[in-house]
Amino acid sequence: MAIQTAIVTAGVFIYFQIRGLTSSDPVAAHAHAWDVVGLERWLGVDVEATAQGPLLVRPWLATAANWIYIWGHWPVIIATMVWLAWRHRREFLRLRDAMLVSGAVGLVVFVTFPVAPPRLVHSGLVDTITLQSRSYRVLQPPNFTNQYAALPSLHAGWDLLVGIAIATATSWTALRLLAGLLPVLMAYxxxxxxxHYVLDVVAGMLLALAGYAIALWRERRIDRAGSSP
Structure with a gap:
């Protein structure tokens, strides 16, 4: 347990240090953001302004979205990994490997293709989290963040992995329902x-699923090696 905790902690620390200390080019990040916007408009999925509209006139909805973003990510990830490590080691290792793989690939994308988030590109959109809450800065200090690391959205991708892990590990219907809602609520x-843009969410979830597939492949290789005479 101590070794696994050290591996996960080291992985998270390295992820945040590289993500936060990477010097992104604001000009390139904004240009890439408009590329994303152009693709979304072509696909007909540029709904960021529509999604935020209700939050600006209903403070309670903004608070709910903020809390999902803040408390539905790292606190849920940590609690889930502790529970899995304690009771469901196989699912814990699968989640750990999927997060490490997708996180490593995500870092490469952050460095090579910085993307500014909608709040920094669209004059009509605001960062409701910064405006209404200080909790996020406590959970994720500024020196650990990179505001140009919008694509892919690992908030959405990793919550998808956590949801899969919970649904796989438990037979409780209520908990499985919560696991299914988790990535949907985070995507919203x-x-x-x-x-994040809609395409950030799509990219994050696809990357997470790719990481999960690699984790499953590794798990099966280990199983085959263990069963060999």
Whole structure:
């Protein structure tokens, strides 16, 4: 347990240090953001302003979206990994590997293709989290963040992985329902708070699923090696 905790902690620390200390080019990040916007408009999925509209006139909805974004990510990830490590080691290792793989690929994308979030590109959109809450800065200090690391959205991708892990590990219907809602609610929250584009969410979830596939492949290789005479 101590070794696994150290591996996960080291992975998270390295992820945030590289993500936060990477010097992104604001000009390139804004140009890439408009590329994303152009593609969304072509696909007909540029709904960021529509998603945020209700939050600006209903403070309670903004608070709900903010809380999902803040408390539905790292606190949920940590609690889930502790529970899995304690009771469901196989699912824990699968989640750990999927997060490490997708996180590593995500870092490469952040460095090579910085993208500014909607809140920094669209004059009509605001960062509801910064305006209404200080909790996020406590959970994720400024020196650990990179405001040009919008694509892919690992908020959405990793919550998808957590949801899969919970649904796989438990037979409780209520918990499985919560696991299914988790990535859906996070996908809504990251877009409605103007922190990610819709395509950021899609990219994050696809990357997470690719990481999960690699984790499953590794798990099966280990199983085959263990069963060999």
């Amino acid at each position: 929250a990251v877009v409605a708070t103007a922190n």
